[in-house]
Amino acid sequence: MAEEVVLLDFWPSPFGMRVRIALAEKGIQYEYKEEDLRNKSDLLLKMNPIHKKIPVLIHKGKPVCESLIQVQYIDEVWHGKSPLLPSDPYQRANARFWADFVDKKIYDLGRKIWTTKGEEQAAAKKEFIESLKLLEGELGDKTYFGGDNLGYVDVVLVPFYNWFYVYEKCGNFTIEEECPKLIAWAKRCLQKESVAKSLPDEEKVYGFVLQLKKAFGIE
């Protein structure tokens, strides 16, 4: 049965990338619709009237919003293939905890790194690295956060990898120096087709950020 799946997205969004990876892991065909965030489509405003944000997953005409909720939805609907969340409730809780941690820390701190300077940027860099180190601790010696296979936390975190270049250039530091295990993990993820085809080139992302900085008058 042909399932109608549409993804409203914006190419550099790490939140959109999570959904692309999840759909690819499950082998789901879908229609990708690029949104112009300065001129949001009627469909986007209709499907996500509360937040008016991407990504929006539309399945059989019904919208699902918020990337963590979308990834869990995808995992539950297409549960037969490549499970992203473990079956044990405690391990599931652990995965949800760390996915929530990524959401609380990585995006906002990363944003501060490329939009601020001086003390504010230094503080953001410090907390950013501390957060990555905590994630490294959680990864331990595992191949992926999900164990032998890509799991929920991998899908949630890896899209920020090609934003690391942006943070490094703007913040003038090297993440690999501080968190080599995490970088090694990210490179392993990129060996997977579902990840490689869902993440745009980091130079392209950096170019986009430079344009944004110019447009908003950020140094």
Add this chain to the structure above:
Amino acid sequence: MAAEEVKLLKTWSSRFGLRVVWALKLKGIQYDAIDEDLSNKSALLLQYNPVYKKVPVLVHNGKPISESLVILEYIDETWKQNPILPEDPLEKARERFWAKFNDEKLLPSIWGAFTKEGKEREEAIAAAVENLKFVEEELKGKKFFGGEKIGLADLAFGWLAYLICVFDEVTGFKIVDERYPLLLAWMQEFSQLPIAKDNCPPHDKLVIKYQALYEKLHPAK
């Protein structure tokens, strides 16, 4: 059946801890409550939640879980009676969306209206009004956010049922007013539930606490 050991680290007034209490009560789970003094955090709390050092923390057979919404889903998956999440993935997504909306939008905007001053307060009130409109809309044709029975979203919004009146009393400003009849009706229904009636912090004690906080944040000029 193996003996279950369930502990809950919280504080007497923690609204996030309370939603876990409600879930445990709903499912009839016996647990030991440990009320923390957040100005003097116990070694146990620091050991069980090293990342955030916050309450609530659920400890099940020695294994800790932090973050209230994560805890609620764990409880629901571990003890199947009186489910708080539906089976259908789309309905589950809807419950999660609204629980998140409370935590990331509604609660912070109302808290901002309570704690901030001047322009920031005006902005928080404007955001709260907008957020309350969405919540009111969501309740159309429903008794609870979960439908006929309470669910994850109701537990997330539950703090409104007992804390909004405290804020009203302390600030002299009613934020959930007659513009939101469905929400007011929901607050009534929720507060009448056995789990809520028997397990809310004492109103007078809350007024004292929030009055003190309010005066500290808004010193009389």
